[in-house]
Amino acid sequence: MARAWPVPGLRPRARFRAAAGLVIVTRWREMMSYRGGTLAGEDIEELHNMRVSSRRLRAAMDAFEAAFPRAEYRGYLRQVKEITDTLGDARDLDVAMERLDALLPQMAGDERAGLRGLIARYRAQRAREDPHIAALFERLEAEDFGPRLEAFVAEHTGVVATELNPQPT
Amino acid sequence: MAKPRHVRGLDPDRRLRFNGRRILVTRLDEVYAYDGDVADPARVRELHDMRIACKRLRYLLEIFDVAFEADLLPYIDEVRALQDVLGDIHDCDVQVPMLEEHLAWLGAREGAAARELVAAATADGVAADDEVAYQSFAGSLADTRHDTERPGMHALIARRRRERDRLHAHFVSEWARLKRERFRARLEEALGGP
Numbered sequence: 001m002a003r004a005w006p007v008p009g010l011r012p013r014a015r016f017r018a019a020a021g022l023v024i025v026t027r028w029r030e031m032m033s034y035r036g037g038t039l040a041g042e043d044i045e046e047l048h049n050m051r052v053s054s055r056r057l058r059a060a061m062d063a064f065e066a067a068f069p070r071a072e073y074r075g076y077l078r079q080v081k082e083i084t085d086t087l088g089d090a091r092d093l094d095v096a097m098e099r100l101d102a103l104l105p106q107m108a109g110d111e112r113a114g115l116r117g118l119i120a121r122y123r124a125q126r127a128r129e130d131p132h133i134a135a136l137f138e139r140l141e142a143e144d145f146g147p148r149l150e151a152f153v154a155e156h157t158g159v160v161a162t163e164l165n166p167q168p169t
Numbered sequence: 170m171a172k173p174r175h176v177r178g179l180d181p182d183r184r185l186r187f188n189g190r191r192i193l194v195t196r197l198d199e200v201y202a203y204d205g206d207v208a209d210p211a212r213v214r215e216l217h218d219m220r221i222a223c224k225r226l227r228y229l230l231e232i233f234d235v236a237f238e239a240d241l242l243p244y245i246d247e248v249r250a251l252q253d254v255l256g257d258i259h260d261c262d263v264q265v266p267m268l269e270e271h272l273a274w275l276g277a278r279e280g281a282a283a284r285e286l287v288a289a290a291t292a293d294g295v296a297a298d299d300e301v302a303y304q305s306f307a308g309s310l311a312d313t314r315h316d317t318e319r320p321g322m323h324a325l326i327a328r329r330r331r332e333r334d335r336l337h338a339h340f341v342s343e344w345a346r347l348k349r350e351r352f353r354a355r356l357e358e359a360l361g362g363p
Contacts, residue, residue, distance in 0.1 A: 004231075007235075010235055011235070012185075012186070012235055012236050012237075012238075013184060013185075013186075013236075014184070014185045014235075014236070015181070015182060015183070015184060015185065016179070016180070016181045016182070016183060016184065016185050016187070016188040016189075017181040017182060019185045019236075020181070023232060055228075056228065059225070059228030059229065059232065060228075060232055062173065062225070062228075063192060063228070063229050063232050063233070066176075066179040066180075066181050066188065067181040096264075103325070107321060107324060107325075108320075108324070110317070110320050110321075111320045111321035111324045111325075112321060113317040113318050113320075113321060114317070114318040114319060114320060114321020114322045114324075114325070115321045115325065117275075117318040117321075118268075118271055118318075118321075118322070121271070121274075
């Protein structure tokens with residue numbers, strides 16, 4: 001699992017409002033850094049890292065809700081939740097297949113056919129998840145979600161994403 | 170899933186520590202709200218809700234850690250360990266019904282294949298030699314069976330149930346230890362006064 005990106009400029013005596021902007025922008029950019037790898041689908045760790053980042057982002061948005069106007073903020077939060085859930089469906093299947101694969105050598109000979117059958121069923125289900133993920137990110141792009149979120153955060157916290165420019169460790 | 174409680178008295182223009190403490194104390198209280206239920210292994214929903222409450226608390230401790238002088242890492246580790254064991258219990262609670270559903274799915278596929286065979290045999294009409302026709306039908310029917318897949322599913326279900334019992338016993342003992350070691354009071358102390 002990839003480490004969380006450090007939050008630039010976050011100090012112990014920060015104001016809650018400014019901290020909200022710093023953390024949310026950093027977690028948003030961190031999550032989106034895994035977009036290309038997730039869509040390529042060559043390494044399941046990319047999707048895992050993106051999902052973990054999306055959960056960090058969601059936790060940060062829950063924590064800092066008080067810094068934003070509630071109704072509009074809830075709309076952004078719902079969208080982030082949808083990202084986590086969509087990635088979660090695929091990740092759950094990746095984990096289930098990995099665990100079943102690891103269990104195979106521990107099972108008796110006559111028990112393995114069942115596990116193999118289940119793995120094959122999960123593999124077929126997993127293949128159907130990729131188009132959902134691609135469609136979600138296409139929609140986010142078409143709706144300009146990222147720039148709108150960053151502008152919303154800047155308006156209410158004063159933190160400008162392009163100036164903050166968070167990076168991995 | 171229980172929704173997080175609204176936290177009163179937050180002021181976004183005050184320091185992170187002032188607001189973080191209020192939020193953390195409320196989320197800590199939510200974890201302890203399940204104290205009376207979770208010793209009972211049948212309380213599946215409460216165990217799941219406590220896992221979510223632990224997850225919220227852990228993430229918030231990580232987010233607000235920077236604002237506190239005390240080292241919150243040992244508390245984060247304790248909450249993460251509790252969250253992990255509750256997560257493993259939840260995995261078992263989710264997986265057993267999924268495996269049972271898979272068994273039912275195998276049965277449904279067999280049923281559908283058998284119905285197709287009967288329909289095909291009926292459409293073909295009665296063969297001249299009854300015994301040959303029967304053997305052919307029985308052979309085709311046997312090919313649609315998933316008998317070889319069932320032992321593995323039953324073994325996996327039994328394994329997950331045993332694992333669930335072991336995990337729950339471990340969780341109960343860890344939760345008792347945290348209470349004995351005054352985890353809540355120590356964390357509240359680490360967060361300091363309002």
